[in-house]
Amino acid sequence: MIAERVPDDARAHIEDLAAFVTASPSSYHAAAEVARRAEEAGYTRIAETEAWEITPGGRYVVVRDGSVAVFALPEHAGATTPFAIVGAHTDSPGFKLKPKPTTHGPGGWWQLGLEVYGGPLLNSWLDRELELAGRVVTLAGEEHLVRTGSLLRIPQLAIHLDRGVNDGLALDKQRHTQPVWGLGDPESADILHTLAARAGIDASEIGGFDIVVADTQEPRAFGHGQELFASGRLDNLLSTHAGLVAQLNATPQGSIAVFASFDHEEIGSQSRSGAAGPFLEDVLLRISGALGAGDAERAQAFASSLHVSSDVGHAVHPNYPERHDPVNKPVAGGGPILKINANQRYATDAHGAAAWNAACAAAEVPTQEFVSNNAVPCGSTIGPITATRLGIRTVDVGVPILSMHSARELTAVVDPWYLSRAMQAVLTR
Numbered sequence: 211m212i213a214e215r216v217p218d219d220a221r222a223h224i225e226d227l228a229a230f231v232t233a234s235p236s237s238y239h240a241a242a243e244v245a246r247r248a249e250e251a252g253y254t255r256i257a258e259t260e261a262w263e264i265t266p267g268g269r270y271v272v273v274r275d276g277s278v279a280v281f282a283l284p285e286h287a288g289a290t291t292p293f294a295i296v297g298a299h300t301d302s303p304g305f306k307l308k309p310k311p312t313t314h315g316p317g318g319w320w321q322l323g324l325e326v327y328g329g330p331l332l333n334s335w336l337d338r339e340l341e342l343a344g345r346v347v348t349l350a351g352e353e354h355l356v357r358t359g360s361l362l363r364i365p366q367l368a369i370h371l372d373r374g375v376n377d378g379l380a381l382d383k384q385r386h387t388q389p390v391w392g393l394g395d396p397e398s399a400d401i402l403h404t405l406a407a408r409a410g411i412d413a414s415e416i417g418g419f420d421i422v423v424a425d426t427q428e429p430r431a432f433g434h435g436q437e438l439f440a441s442g443r444l445d446n447l448l449s450t451h452a453g454l455v456a457q458l459n460a461t462p463q464g465s466i467a468v469f470a471s472f473d474h475e476e477i478g479s480q481s482r483s484g485a486a487g488p489f490l491e492d493v494l495l496r497i498s499g500a501l502g503a504g505d506a507e508r509a510q511a512f513a514s515s516l517h518v519s520s521d522v523g524h525a526v527h528p529n530y531p532e533r534h535d536p537v538n539k540p541v542a543g544g545g546p547i548l549k550i551n552a553n554q555r556y557a558t559d560a561h562g563a564a565a566w567n568a569a570c571a572a573a574e575v576p577t578q579e580f581v582s583n584n585a586v587p588c589g590s591t592i593g594p595i596t597a598t599r600l601g602i603r604t605v606d607v608g609v610p611i612l613s614m615h616s617a618r619e620l621t622a623v624v625d626p627w628y629l630s631r632a633m634q635a636v637l638t639r
Contacts, residue, residue, distance in 0.1 A: 216437050220627040223455070224439050227626055228429035230451045231441050235343035235357050235424035237276030237300035237473045240447060242355060244278045244454050244471065245271050251458045253280060258492070264500035272493065276300050276473030277483040279493045280454065284462040289503035292514035293494060294465035295602070296456060296633050297485070297592055298449035299475035299521065302442070303328030303615045304335070305387065307342060307421040312401045313388065320392035320399040322362060327422060328476030332381045334616035335425075336366040340389065342401070344421035346409045351417075354409035360426045361404075362389035389423075425617045437543070437623050444611055444619040446475065448626050449520035452609075456633035465515070466497060467637040475521070475592055485592035491600060516565055517604040518636050519557065519593030520629065522619070523547045523580045525610030538581045540610040542622035545576030546629040549593075549606035557593035562605030569635040575628040580610070607632075 234240035248271040249255055256262055256272050264270065266287040271280045277300065284291070308323035315321040326332075343357035364387055369375055381387065392399060405421065406413040429441035450471040457469035470493070474484035481487055498508045526539045540547045548566055549556040558566075570577040582588040597604035609629050612620040 216435060216623055217627075220624045221431075221436075223627040223630065224431060224623045226455070227439075227448065227451045228441065231429050231443055231447050234300075234443065234447055235341060236345075236420075236422050238345045238355055238420070239343060239357070240300040240450060240471070241273050241276050241278040241473075244280065244450065245273050247454060248280045248458065253282075262496050262500060264497055266501075274489050275483040277471060277489050279468060279470040279490065280457050281466060281468040281493070281497065282457070282460070282462050283466050283497070284464065287466055287501055289498065289501050289507040290510045290514075291501065292465045292511050292516075293468055293602070294462070294637050294639050295468040295470065295490075295515065295517040296453040296637060297490070297517060297519045297596060298453050298471040299446045299473070299485070299592060300450055300471045301328075301473050301476050302445055302447070303330040303476045304617070305330070305423040307344075307401070307419065307423075312399050314396040314399065315388065315390070318393050319390045320394070320396070321388045321390055322401060324387055324389065324423060326383050326387065329615055331613070331616045332383070332387065333379055334613070334618065335387070335423075336364050338617060339363055339426050340423050341426050342405065342421050343424050344419065346405055346411070346416055346421075347418045348411060348415045349417040350415070354411065356405050356408040356421075357424075358404060358408060362391040362423070364389045427618065431623055438620060439623050440618055440620050442618050444621060445522045445614055446520075448522055448609055448611075448621065449629070452626050452630035453520060453633055455630045456637055460634050460637035463638055465637075465639050468493070469637070472592060479592060479595050485595045486599065490596060494600070512600060512602050515602045516562070516636065516639070517593075517596055517600070517602045518566065518633065519591055519596065519604055519606045520633070521591040521606070521608045522611045522614060522621075523549055523608040524614060525612055527612060533583060533586055535581050535583050538579050540578050540580050542610055542612070543624055544578050544610070545625065546570070546632055547578050547580040547608050547610055549608060550579060550581045551588050553588070554594055555588045555590040556606035557597040557604035558606050559603070562603055565603075565636075566605045566607055566632070569639075570632045573631040573635040575631050577632070578610075580608075
């Protein structure tokens with residue numbers, strides 16, 4: 211790809227992705243930002259604890275913890291109207307704050323106890339200015355989103371004290387991932403007071419918290435012609451943003467357009483707000499119920515529906531080409547990838563592949579296939595989980611990136627824009 215071929219629309223999309231990532235240091239912030247943008251675009255916020263008044267032509271958004279669903283009904287939606295669904299996830303691998311989180315290290319350092327969340331590349335988190343972000347819940351049940359800004363750092367041991375470090379870095383997940391965040395009198399160190407101050411409450415009011423660690427370095431386009439893009443949390447805020455943009459720009463025709471992004475994918479999706487939980491099914495059942503569907507009509511609608519599960523994938527790494535399939539080689543800048551796995555680690559089948567390729571053709575975007583090298587284990591995502599739970603035909607797609615699960619990942623500027631355009635074609639089917 212040459213720099214002159216990066217369209218202005220792709221650059222505008224990547225700038226908006228940068229703003230979205232910056233606003234979303236945790237899954238809870240990401241869900242809130244999706245809802246905020248949807249409401250700003252004219253969607254009605256609804257709550258799961260209330261009765262839903264869903265009508266044809268309506269547009270709605272609902273949040274469950276760190277997950278969110280945004281949906282729009284065509285004007286003539288009825289009991290057997292199918293669903294066109296784009297799915298993603300809001301969480302990213304990293305660290306989560308432990309209970310009794312404030313610790314005191316040797317040398318007067320204030321430190322924090324962190325638990326590894328998912329499968330991060332641990333070394334990529336060293337020597338970076340980091341922040342805490344997430345939610346604090348009071349004893350009265352009130353939820354507050356908080357973020358601290360740059361506050362902590364996981365310092366690496368100097369090479370003078372580990373002469374063999376460049377021959378192989380081995381980090382102990384317990385001993386070597388405790389960040390520093392201050393100095394001095396240990397009696398003055400209490401991170402819960404800091405979080406409470408950000409929430410505008412007293413520390414004694416805190417009843418619980420879900421706090422993760424996020425990199426504070428700003429997303430940035432760089433490289434020849436500014437055609438590369440680096441950012442934290444591209445896995446999978448890239449797909450969340452692309453799906454949201456597609457949803458807000460789509461005008462549903464023969465299907466109910468649904469965008470849903472789930473929490474906890476990085477740890478298996480087994481939660482009330484994960485893809486293995488009931489959130490999406492609950493939303494779809496309440497929509498179809500509002501349209502007068504019984505079990506038979508709902509089964510008809512599901513049988514005609516399509517779910518596009520989107521998560522980032524592996525671009526061919528120039529320094530490790532042997533780790534990839536020798537023929538199927540997704541390249542950065544080559545468009546979104548169609549993920550295929552014989553053992554159903556991805557849910558793509560022939561009909562799903564045809565539907566995705568047709569959407570890409572309609573959107574006039576290139577597409578390419580990804581399949582793992584047989585000697586390298588294949589990952590998975592929400593696609594097989596939602597296909598199993600709902601029985602809706604599902605296809606797994608994404609964008610090729612480098613440095614997956616690093617604190618800072620890399621993609622081509624054009625690919626997120628390509629992905630969003632193809633998603634929009636799906637949502638207008």
